Amino acid sequence: MTDDREFYTFRGYLMMQDRQQMTPSMEDYLEMIYRSHLQEGYARTSQLAAQLNVQASSVTKTVQKLARLGLLNYEKYGLIQLTEKGKRIGSFLLKRHILIENFLKLIGVKEPYLLRDTEMIEHHLSLNAFHKIKLLYKFLQANPAVMEQFNRYKLERNKLRRGD
Ligand code: ZN
Numbered sequence: 001m002t003d004d005r006e007f008y009t010f011r012g013y014l015m016m017q018d019r020q021q022m023t024p025s026m027e028d029y030l031e032m033i034y035r036s037h038l039q040e041g042y043a044r045t046s047q048l049a050a051q052l053n054v055q056a057s058s059v060t061k062t063v064q065k066l067a068r069l070g071l072l073n074y075e076k077y078g079l080i081q082l083t084e085k086g087k088r089i090g091s092f093l094l095k096r097h098i099l100i101e102n103f104l105k106l107i108g109v110k111e112p113y114l115l116r117d118t119e120m121i122e123h124h125l126s127l128n129a130f131h132k133i134k135l136l137y138k139f140l141q142a143n144p145a146v147m148e149q150f151n152r153y154k155l156e157r158n159k160l161r162r163g164d
Contacts (some may be wrong), residue, residue, distance in 0.1 A: 019071060024123035027093055028052065029062050030071060034090025037082050046080035096130060097122050103137045106147070108154060 022030075032051055036043035045063060049056045067074045071086035081092060101118040109117060125133075140147050 019063075026066060027123055028063055028119075030060075030066060030086065030090050031093040031097060032083060033066075033072065033080055034094050037087065037090065038082075038094075043080040045080065049082075052084055085163070093122075096125070099134055099137060100125075101132075105151075106137065106140060 005008050029048065029052065032048060034045040036047065045056060045059045048063075049059045052059070056164065061070070063080060066072050066086070070083055071089060072083060073081045075081065097118060104114055104117055104121075117118050140150075
């Protein structure tokens, strides 16, 4: 996907009316369902409960909410299949997650903070900030000399602060 098309997909998502009804937790579910969709073509409620470490009953509730937004079809025996709209938005959510995680990694954030911070940031970013972080990430990747300079700067600062 070209950057421009990606940008419009993201904007489409961020501007869609339904988004107001998408809580961070619903975004997490959809992201996880999309990951399963990529691997197996579908997801299952039982598997989701295990992956997200929640009760099967709350999985059912959230999956029903996502179904009402037209993002997935929820069939008998816990089989979940994404609609085209669900796939588009799921793909955006996954890309957003990966970008934030890669960006944080690039500037030196490590586990146990990396995943936790990604999860906190991803759901609350505006499209504007998202796009700028993406540009900065690409810029830093394309300019290793700048990255080296940054890493040296970090080292010097850390020596002074004797920490981090
Ligand atoms: Zn995520």
